[in-house]
Amino acid sequence: MFKYLKQLTSLVAMVAVLFTFTTESMAAKKSKTLKNTQKKGFVRCGVSQGLPGFSNADAAGNWTGVDVDVCRAVAAAVLGDANKVKFTPLSAKERFTALTSGEIDILSRNTTWTLSRDADIGLTFVGVNFYDGQGFMVRKSSGITSTSQFKSGISACTNIGTTTELNMRDFFNSKGISYEPVAFEKADEVVAAYDAGRCDTYTTDKSGLAAQRTKLSNPDDHIVLPETISKEPLGPVVRQGDSVWEDIVRWSLNAMIEAEEYGITSSNADSMKTSENPAIKRLVGAEGELGAAFGLDNEWSLRIIKQVGNYGESYKRNIADTGILPDRGPNQLWTKGGILYVPPAR
Amino acid sequence: MNFKLKTIVPQLITVLAVILVFGFFTYNAQINMENRGIDFGYGFLSQESSFDVQFSLIEYDGSHSYFRAYLVGLLNTILVSVIGIIIATVIGVIVGIARLSPNYLINKFAAFYVEFFRNIPLLLQIFFWYFAALRALPLPQDAEAMFGVFFLTIKGLYVPAFIWENLNIFFYSLVAAVISIIIIKTYAKKVQETQGKQIPVFLIGIGLIFSLPLLSFLIGGVNLSFEVPKLKQLATTSFIYEGGVSLPPELIALTLSLSLYTATFIAECVRAGIQGVGKGQKEAAASIGLTPNQVLKLVIMPQALRIIIPPTTNQYLNLTKNSSLAAAIAYPDLVLVFAGTALMQTGKAIEIVSITMLTYLSLSVSISILMNWYNKKIAIKEK
Numbered sequence: 177m178f179k180y181l182k183q184l185t186s187l188v189a190m191v192a193v194l195f196t197f198t199t200e201s202m203a204a205k206k207s208k209t210l211k212n213t214q215k216k217g218f219v220r221c222g223v224s225q226g227l228p229g230f231s232n233a234d235a236a237g238n239w240t241g242v243d244v245d246v247c248r249a250v251a252a253a254v255l256g257d258a259n260k261v262k263f264t265p266l267s268a269k270e271r272f273t274a275l276t277s278g279e280i281d282i283l284s285r286n287t288t289w290t291l292s293r294d295a296d297i298g299l300t301f302v303g304v305n306f307y308d309g310q311g312f313m314v315r316k317s318s319g320i321t322s323t324s325q326f327k328s329g330i331s332a333c334t335n336i337g338t339t340t341e342l343n344m345r346d347f348f349n350s351k352g353i354s355y356e357p358v359a360f361e362k363a364d365e366v367v368a369a370y371d372a373g374r375c376d377t378y379t380t381d382k383s384g385l386a387a388q389r390t391k392l393s394n395p396d397d398h399i400v401l402p403e404t405i406s407k408e409p410l411g412p413v414v415r416q417g418d419s420v421w422e423d424i425v426r427w428s429l430n431a432m433i434e435a436e437e438y439g440i441t442s443s444n445a446d447s448m449k450t451s452e453n454p455a456i457k458r459l460v461g462a463e464g465e466l467g468a469a470f471g472l473d474n475e476w477s478l479r480i481i482k483q484v485g486n487y488g489e490s491y492k493r494n495i496a497d498t499g500i501l502p503d504r505g506p507n508q509l510w511t512k513g514g515i516l517y518v519p520p521a522r
Numbered sequence: 523m524n525f526k527l528k529t530i531v532p533q534l535i536t537v538l539a540v541i542l543v544f545g546f547f548t549y550n551a552q553i554n555m556e557n558r559g560i561d562f563g564y565g566f567l568s569q570e571s572s573f574d575v576q577f578s579l580i581e582y583d584g585s586h587s588y589f590r591a592y593l594v595g596l597l598n599t600i601l602v603s604v605i606g607i608i609i610a611t612v613i614g615v616i617v618g619i620a621r622l623s624p625n626y627l628i629n630k631f632a633a634f635y636v637e638f639f640r641n642i643p644l645l646l647q648i649f650f651w652y653f654a655a656l657r658a659l660p661l662p663q664d665a666e667a668m669f670g671v672f673f674l675t676i677k678g679l680y681v682p683a684f685i686w687e688n689l690n691i692f693f694y695s696l697v698a699a700v701i702s703i704i705i706i707k708t709y710a711k712k713v714q715e716t717q718g719k720q721i722p723v724f725l726i727g728i729g730l731i732f733s734l735p736l737l738s739f740l741i742g743g744v745n746l747s748f749e750v751p752k753l754k755q756l757a758t759t760s761f762i763y764e765g766g767v768s769l770p771p772e773l774i775a776l777t778l779s780l781s782l783y784t785a786t787f788i789a790e791c792v793r794a795g796i797q798g799v800g801k802g803q804k805e806a807a808a809s810i811g812l813t814p815n816q817v818l819k820l821v822i823m824p825q826a827l828r829i830i831i832p833p834t835t836n837q838y839l840n841l842t843k844n845s846s847l848a849a850a851i852a853y854p855d856l857v858l859v860f861a862g863t864a865l866m867q868t869g870k871a872i873e874i875v876s877i878t879m880l881t882y883l884s885l886s887v888s889i890s891i892l893m894n895w896y897n898k899k900i901a902i903k904e905k
Contacts, residue, residue, distance in 0.1 A: 268866065269862055269865070269866055272866070272869060272871075273871050276560065276871075292869075293869070296560075296561075296868075296869050298555070298560040298869075314757075315759060315760075317758065317759045318756075318757040318758050318759045318760045319757050319758035319759070320757045320758075320760075325757060326756075327756045327757070329754060329756055329762045329764065330756055330760075331677060331762070333852075336849075336858060336862045336863045336866065337862055337863060337865070337866030337867075338866070341573045341574075341863060341867075342572055342573055342584075342867070344574075345572060345573060345574050345583075345584045346572075349584075355574075356576055357573075357574050357575070357576050358576055358770075358772075358852050359576070359852055359854070359858070359862075359863065360850075360851070360852045361849045361850060361852075361858070361862065362850075365850065365851070365852070368653060368656075369653075369656060369852070372653065372656035372657055372676065373656070373661055373676050374656055374676055374677065374771065376756060376757070376760045417557050
């Protein structure tokens with residue numbers, strides 16, 4: 177019998193471990209995500225594998241971009257330090273599984289908000305941090321200046337697992353053009369294949385085209401066509417079922433946009449505490465009890481503005497100054513002719 | 523404690539543990555999916571897929587169902603596996619025999635090939651062949667025709683399409699040729715066994731397989747014409763070939779890298795198999811007056827095959843499973859189309875991944891069964 181004692185003990189230990197896991201996972205309490213994040217000391221954030229302006233890592237491993245800033249804002253609000261974020265680079269294919277399986281807590285990866293994604297697969301979109309649309313990039317030498325010049329037989333490089341594949345089909349079908357879709361798993365391979373001449377056009381969100389264009393061997397030889405063939409509101413996503421966490425991420429983003437609206441910047445945030453405007457005072461934590469609603473202190477939004485900046489600062493730093501999309505287009509405040517409009521923080 | 527109990531108790535515990543682990547994961551998945559509002563079900567398979575696929579052996583576009591998309595991916599996986607297995611076997615056998623060649627140059631070249639290709643990760647080789655080929659191949663408008671009708675370009679290999687008239691008669695003539703060869707072969711074997719006379723079956727066979735289909739052209743009304751690819755301009759600097767059949771560069775690069783990689787392992791199996799046959803066998807065969815050709819065909823190979831087949835089966839399985847690396851270079855195989863695009867569009871991760879796993883399992887088991895059957899056929903028959 178002693179012969180089997182060893183196996184038996186390990187078996188018992190295994191079963192015991194399994195049971196502890198079970199009890200833990202069933203004890204779903206209110207905002208488990210917030211509790212876990214505070215316990216771990218960092219926000220787990222899923223980003224792209226490298227999209228300049230949105231989420232891109234430099235040689236030292238520092239992540240920058242407007243998508244990255246959403247996660248940094250949440251870290252500033254929840255943990256008090258915008259640098260306490262663990263970034264997980266994900267392919268388009270992996271992203272939702274990583275979120276629903278609990279590997280990450282926020283997916284901030286230029287992800288299009290659609291009905292089926294929001295309703296079907298256990299996800300909740302919390303807002304829009306970039307209004308985009310799908311476009312096409314072609315070689316200047318081809319002489320194509322508009323999608324109306326596309327002809328049957330055209331080959332189009334793109335990523336799999338995106339709304340791009342579906343929009344592309346709708347677009348070409350409606351024009352009666354037959355096309356060859358060449359779909360890669362990773363963006364870098366799409367760029368390489370298009371650059372080599374495998375495809376006549378590269379199609380994805382226009383922001384993505386502008387960003388990926390900088391990776392081509394001769395960016396100036398390529399142009400993004402003016403037509404936009406779809407609506408692509410990109411925004412952060414959280415797991416369904418934790419409404420407190422959902423609210424924290426939503427209002428971290430909203431706080432950045434509203435801060436820009438009221439002219440609160442990272443440099444003047446502290447002095448705004450003495451502002452006459454009650455809306456400003458609420459946003460910098462000098463008035464009201466806004467943080468208490470989701471279990472945070474009152475300076476959550478002040479920390480976001482001071483450490484990450486308002487939406488305009490983030491856009492300028494990541495997208496405009498890097499030459500990707502100097503013109504803010506629809507991503508301008510509603511007061512300045514854009515469509516950025518967030519509910520009031522009160 | 524008696525012996526029986528001693529053997530049964532650990533087995534019972536093992537079974538129990540397996541059930542517990544599976545039960546735990548199923549239960550946990552159920553709870554988690556319920557919490558996150560994810561439905562479970564295979565109903566999506568009949569829904570419209572609404573995405574297109576670059577290369578398909580059956581008629582398919584986005585208006586077909588997800589199930590059809592699954593078939594497209596499956597057939598593409600089978601296509602690349604079958605072509606890959608055939609090419610890898612041919613290269614493997616040649617290189618394996620070449621490694622035993624007394625010719626220094628051939629021997630060393632084969633050894634270099636094996637060591638080089640089996641020691642570089644397959645994914646890197648796939649990238650190399652794909653992107654190297656993309657960089658090296660000409661644009662359609664610069665491509666020069668091979669034999670006047672083939673065009674190898676960055677957008678693919680364009681070959682003429684066959685246009686048949688009365689294809690069925692041609693097909694029947696082929697079947698007739700094959701059947702008559704089998705009959706002649708059985709007859710020849712009988713003649714040899716009873717009278718010791720040899721009939722040149724090989725030559726007769728070659729004659730038949732060419733002459734019968736040829737006859738079908740001459741008197742059967744079969745006609746074959748070719749549709750040669752023609753250059754078409756899409757824009758100032760953008761061209762494609764129209765007409766004919768086009769093979770995407772992704773398929774070519776994937777087949778090439780899978781075959782070259784797997785062939786190295788098959789070559790080693792072949793070498794081991796031939797070296798595993800005792801020297802005495804060859805000498806004994808020669809001493810009873812068999813020609814060198816007969817020695818190889820009748821004595822060495824039947825014994826070597828018994829050693830070669832089982833490990834080669836593993837290589838065939840490896841090649842089939844490795845074909846899933848296709849996703850990296852946009853070849854629309856099962857993983858890219860079904861476990862990639864379809865999974866993303868539906869969000870049915872558990873369902874799709876389980877179907878994909880089952881499919882690969884069935885493919886592998888089928889290959890195993892086929893190879894085991896062949897292995898049994900050539901095994902020593904105890905009398």
